[in-house]
Amino acid sequence: MAIQNFNRKGKKGSKGKKQQFDRKDYRLKVTRAFEGRYGILFDLEINDVKVYGLRVCETSDGEAFVGWPQHKGKDGHYYSHAWAYLDEEQTKDVLNQVAAMLADEDEEE
Numbered sequence: 438m439a440i441q442n443f444n445r446k447g448k449k450g451s452k453g454k455k456q457q458f459d460r461k462d463y464r465l466k467v468t469r470a471f472e473g474r475y476g477i478l479f480d481l482e483i484n485d486v487k488v489y490g491l492r493v494c495e496t497s498d499g500e501a502f503v504g505w506p507q508h509k510g511k512d513g514h515y516y517s518h519a520w521a522y523l524d525e526e527q528t529k530d531v532l533n534q535v536a537a538m539l540a541d542e543d544e545e546e
Contacts (some may be wrong), residue, residue, distance in 0.1 A: 456522050467534035471542070486489060488519045493535060501532055 492504035
């Protein structure tokens with residue numbers, strides 16, 4: 438079963454142009470979140486498919502975003518091995534779930 442999570446608009450592979458994607462309705466649930474050696478890590482369930490090892494990253498402007506799991510290739514570049522387009526609203530929802538889970542963890546200690 439193939440899951441198509443986005444539709445591209447415009448030319449494929451056009452350099453220097455920001456690609457636009459159609460919004461998809463996902464069921465998003467953060468199943469685990471913790472502060473590790475490399476920042477805040479979490480696992481995300483997208484329509485019953487679990488993705489492990491996502492990160493909360495920050496832009497130079499201080500805006501948070503979801504960092505998808507990556508591996509380092511033999512050429513030294515990093516490649517995402519899981520990815521789904523999340524619009525701004527979905528990203529905020531996921532980041533709020535992570536923050537709530539971390540807050541609950543702090544209360545338990």
